[in-house]
Amino acid sequence: MKEEVVRARGHENVSARHASTFEVTSDDWLTPAGDCILAVDADRTPADFDPAFVDACRNENARIVATFEVDGVTERVEGHGHPDLTFEGDRSMVGRTSDHTDDRTIMLGAAFAAEGFDRELVDALADGAELTLTLRVGGGADD
Template sequence: MQEVIHAEGHENVSAEHVSTFEVTTDDFLTPAGDCILGIEADRAPADFDPEFVAACQHEEATITATFETENYSETVTGRGDPDLTFESDRSAVGRTSDYVDDRTILVGAEFAAEGFDRELVSALAEGAELTVTLTVERDE
């Protein structure tokens, strides 16, 4: 199962955060938002299909987030959690930790914003269009 989010880069994309990455529906980004990779997202977790959400609420679920611009692609994998609610109507956040709030889309990510390819980050800082594809798989 998949969910797709379309967003845009911004001149303040720095991708320096050590424990999270984020895409937001906000239309602005300050330098303090060092986990944010894309703004003006066309969807938020609250928009996701209930079946997708249910699949992500299993500890055995593997959730993959693929970030793509015209010339670059980066994939980060994490896992699901029974506490994931996908209720945020504003932001989608991936975490390296086990912390969960209404914005969390995956936990136990293999890396955070600081681990993203610097060429991808540069493209986003130049305003590149971003497609984020979330895929959930579960071992039965």
């Protein structure tokens, strides 16, 4: 199993109300309209990920798990990979419940989007808490 770790922080405008995506951005600001964004000021983006991790995610059979840890609260979201994932985004990373891909997409078919996150975790992020996001991929051809 391959993994990538991203550190970011919450922001007062985190609402986690989006129905089809969740996002972590390297931007250091967030407007109330960004209802899919869970954290800002990420120390890494998909463009920084190891090529072996990216290759593993480019398999439709790959199982991708995003684990969010904030103030002792942990949330796990599972999704899958796809050959069209590029991981070229240099600003943000997006998990999607759909099968839409762009350069920011880190998983497809996510079990839930921002609105499904534990409200205790969301409240901590809205208070500016630190986030550790661990992305793991397995189940592909090389796993």
